[in-house]
Amino acid sequence: MSAPADVPALVASTLDLSRQRGFITSTRHETGRLLAALAASRExxxxxxxxxxGVGSAWLSSGARKGARIVTAEVDPALAEEVQKLFADVENVDVVAGDWTTLEQYAPFSLLFVDVREVMESIDVLADLLETGGIAVLDDFEPSTSWPPIVDGQVDGVREQWLTDDRFTAVEMLIDPDASLLIATRR
Ligand SMILES: C[S@@+](CC[C@H](N)C(=O)[O-])C[C@H]1O[C@@H](n2cnc3c(N)ncnc32)[C@H](O)[C@@H]1O
Structure with a gap:
């Protein structure tokens, strides 16, 4: 049995690709394990x-139930092609080359991992992509102890909006002393 410190083989392959490409914004282990645990609750x-x-997709794939499907979009076509090759034999993941909006055709989603900062501003569109009870995970926030959240001397309006929007029950979670994420469940 593998120790909790080990990562699934597919995750290790995506981390290798991240290193080869010098891609420094891949999902960290703590967030990945959370994604896997949440995926295991989804249909x-x-x-x-x-x-x-492909790190987040690999974690989602590792936790996903039988019959569940993961779709992921990458706007950089060359990167999408490399990840498509990595996932060629992974039955429950489809890697789509294109803007995130190309995934609208596969909605509603039971889980939505939003890992592009600018996209988080589109809360109305994202809310409509989620089924009732669906979970949005928004990554890469800088922890803030104040309310409203302040980053670099300015109110983080996107985080404030997600944490107060009536369509969601939301919480900010500290992932590391220097990083937090939001979990927002569609009501
Ligand atoms: C923070 S990284 C994603 C990390 C990845 N989710 C993981 O788990 O390691 C953000 C990625 O989003 C891509 N991206 C940026 N804008 C996009 C858009 N409009 N549609 C789809 N992908 C986009 C970038 O090219 C980049 O590869």
Whole structure:
């Protein structure tokens, strides 16, 4: 049995690709393990916006139930092609080359991993992509102890909006002393 410190083989392959490409914004282990745990509670279609080197998709795939499907979009065509090769034999993941909006056709989603900062501003569109009870995970925030959240001397309006929007029950979680994420469940 593998120790908790080990990562699934597919995750290790995506981390290798990240290193080869010098891609420094791949999902960290703590977030990946959370994605896998959440994926294990989901049915239907799970989506990721911003594939990068495929780390998040690999974690989602490792936790996903039988019959669940993961779709992920990457706007950089060369990167998408490399990740498509990595996932060629992975039955529950489809890597789509294109803007995140190309995934709208596969909605509604039971889980939506939003990993592109600018996309988080589109809360109305994202809310409509989630089924009732669906979970949005928004990554890469700088922890803030104040309310409203302040980063670099300015109110983080996107985080404030997600944490107060009536369509969601949301929480900010500290992943590391220097990083947090939001979990928002569609009501
Ligand atoms: C933070 S990285 C994603 C990391 C990845 N989710 C992981 O788990 O390691 C953001 C990625 O989103 C891609 N991206 C940026 N804008 C995009 C868009 N409009 N649609 C789809 N992908 C986009 C970038 O090219 C980049 O690869």
């Amino acid at each position: 239907g279609t799970l989506a990721e916006l911003g594939t990068g080197c």
